[in-house]
Amino acid sequence: xxxxxxxVLIGLASCFGLAPAAHAQAVQIAMCMEGxxxxxxxxxxxxxxxxxxxxxxxxxxxxxxxxxxENEYSWRSQTPEQIDASFxxxxxxxxxxxxxxxxxxxxxxxxxxxxxxxxxxxFALAGQAVPGQMSGETREIRWRGWxxxxxxxxxxxxxxNWTFTGGHSWRGVVVDERLSNTSSxxxxxxVWQLTLVNSTEITGSSVFEYDIKSGLAxxxxxxxxxxxxxRTVTPFTARKVx
Numbered sequence: 001x002x003x004x005x006x007x008v009l010i011g012l013a014s015c016f017g018l019a020p021a022a023h024a025q026a027v028q029i030a031m032c033m034e035g036x037x038x039x040x041x042x043x044x045x046x047x048x049x050x051x052x053x054x055x056x057x058x059x060x061x062x063x064x065x066x067x068x069x070e071n072e073y074s075w076r077s078q079t080p081e082q083i084d085a086s087f088x089x090x091x092x093x094x095x096x097x098x099x100x101x102x103x104x105x106x107x108x109x110x111x112x113x114x115x116x117x118x119x120x121x122x123f124a125l126a127g128q129a130v131p132g133q134m135s136g137e138t139r140e141i142r143w144r145g146w147x148x149x150x151x152x153x154x155x156x157x158x159x160x161n162w163t164f165t166g167g168h169s170w171r172g173v174v175v176d177e178r179l180s181n182t183s184s185x186x187x188x189x190x191v192w193q194l195t196l197v198n199s200t201e202i203t204g205s206s207v208f209e210y211d212i213k214s215g216l217a218x219x220x221x222x223x224x225x226x227x228x229x230x231r232t233v234t235p236f237t238a239r240k241v242x
Contacts, residue, residue, distance in 0.1 A: 025045060025046045025062045026041050026043055026044065026045055027041070027044050027045060027046055027048070027049055027061075027066050028040075028041050028064075028065045028066065028080070028095065029041070029042065029044065029065070029066050029067075029068065030065050030066070030067045030068070030076075030080060030083050030084070030093065031068050031100060031146055032067055032068065032069045032083065032084075032087045033069065033070070033087065033146075033148050033150075033162070033164075034087060034088055034162060035087065035088050035089060035161070035162035035163045035164050035170065036084050036087055036088060036089025036090065036093075036163055036164030037067075037080070037083055037084045037087055037089055037093050037164065038093065038096065038100060038164065038168075039065070039080040039083075039084070039093040039094065039095050039096065040095070040096050040097075040098075040099070040100050041095055041096075041097055042097075042098070042099045042100070043099075046061055046062060049061075049066065053073070057075070058075050060077070061075055063077065064076060064077050065077075065078070065080060065083060067083060068146065069087070071144055071145065071146065080093035080094075080095065081093055084164070088163070089163065089164050090163070092166070094166075100168075101147065101168050101196050101198060101199060102143065102145060102146060102147060102199060103141075103143045103147050103196060103199055103200070103202070103240070104143070104199050104200055104240050105141065105142050105143055105144075106140065106141070106240050106241075106242055107138060107139070107140050107141075107240065107241050107242045108138070108139065108140075108141045108152070108238050108239065108240050108241065109136070109137070109138040109238065109239055109241045110136050110137050110138070110152070110236055110237070110238045111136050111236065111237055111238075111239075112136050112234060112235070112236045113234065113235040113236065113237075114234075115232050115233070115234040116232060116233045116234075117230075117232045119229075119230065119231040119232070120229075120230035120231060120232050121230075136236075138241065147168070147196050149162055149170045149172060149192075149194045150162065152194065152202060152238055153172065153192065156172075156174065159174065160172040160173065160174050160192065161173045167195070168195055168196035168197075169193065169194065169195040169196075170193075170194045170195075171191065171192070171193055171194075172191065172192040172193075172194070173189070173190075173191055174189075174190040174191065174192060175188060175189055175190040176189040176190075176191070177189070186211070186212045187209070187210070187211050187212075188208075188209065188210045189207075189208070189209050189210075190206065190207070190208050191206075191207045191209075192204060192205070192206050192207075193205050193207070199240075200239060200240040201237065201238070201239050201240075202237070202238040202239075203235070203236075203237050203238075204235070204236050204237075204238075205233050205234060205235045205236065206233070206234045206236065207231070207232070207233050207234075208230065208231070208232045208234075209230065209231045210228070210229065210230040210231075211228075211229045211230070212228055212229070
């Protein structure tokens with residue numbers, strides 16, 4: 001049951017309507033992962049939760065939040081903002097009354113678009129491949145009742161710092177390094193953006209940035225350094241194909 005906890009709890013709201021009966025207490029639910037949470041009041045009642053979990057709710061549950069993390073659950077008396085912060089989020093978790101989007105299990109195909117390297121003159125002149133590009137693939141994904149960006153980007157598990165950015169969007173930092181000495185600074189980063197559009201489509205982009213600065217360079221050297229700056233954007237889309 002726990003492997004499908006989120007989808008069962010949310011499914012009750014989507015099947016029977018968002019508004020609980022006037023005398024029923026709706027449950028506040030926080031769906032969390034490392035990087036933050038999304039908070040919802042989808043219409044699931046305390047009685048629904050007891051029926052699904054097969055055990056009584058704790059005392060004071062009406063004033064608590066049901067936290068779902070990797071399909072395990074716990075009741076917390078913290079505010080949504082505190083819960084979000086405890087999972088590494090920015091401490092913001094606005095309550096959403098609509099039912100949260102949950103991607104469908106099945107075969108998903110990732111396709112990439114053309115990389116925009118217009119802000120990367122060095123790579124264009126040298127004809128070099130642009131770092132940070134995505135590769136297309138098709139594979140089976142079992143979401144298990146909730147959206148986790150690490151399941152889509154499975155090859156990078158443990159190497160990406162994901163942060164929930166609101167709505168159905170996430171930001172993943174793959175690389176973010178900056179080296180400095182007394183006269184210059186060099187920085188490079190690769191950041192992924194993901195948005196769950198609907199239950200069968202995810203859009204995103206991979207952004208690579210590089211820059212170098214020097215406080216001792218003359219005008220000619222500064223012009224060269226300016227041409228060494230780089231920012232590329234590679235869009236991609238993931239869709240369920242069956």
